[in-house]
Amino acid sequence: MAQIASLTLYHNDDARPIIEAILADNPGVRVMNLPGCVKLDSDGPLVINRASVEERLGRTWDPQEMHLVIISMAGHLDEDDDQFTVSWRH
Numbered sequence: 001m002a003q004i005a006s007l008t009l010y011h012n013d014d015a016r017p018i019i020e021a022i023l024a025d026n027p028g029v030r031v032m033n034l035p036g037c038v039k040l041d042s043d044g045p046l047v048i049n050r051a052s053v054e055e056r057l058g059r060t061w062d063p064q065e066m067h068l069v070i071i072s073m074a075g076h077l078d079e080d081d082d083q084f085t086v087s088w089r090h
Contacts, residue, residue: 003088004041004042004074004075005041005043005046005075005088006039006041006042006046006074007040007072007073008037008038008040008071008073009040009069010037010069010071011034011036011038012069014065017056017057018069019038021049021052022040022046022048025047025049025052026044026047028043029041029042037071044087045075045085045086046085046086047083047084047085048066048084048085049083050062050082063081063084064079066084073086074086076088
């Protein structure tokens with residue numbers, strides 16, 4: 001059985017640009033809109049690129065800010081100054 005990389009984010013003004021960036025940068029992501037949150041599932045890695053979020057926000061964005069909008073995640077986390085990635089690969 002394949003493992004799915006997943007992020008569940010609050011559905012608020014802080015998370016919307018991040019969700020838009022995820023959808024733009026990760027083709028094939030499945031989206032489930034729930035009351036107050038959005039669940040994003042992918043058969044491959046979910047990559048959040050700093051530059052993509054900054055483009056939508058119109059300001060500097062630190063990938064650490066992801067921690068303010070995450071409700072839950074499934075997969076291994078790899079984060080640096082330019083990306084926040086959830087995947088099942090090591």
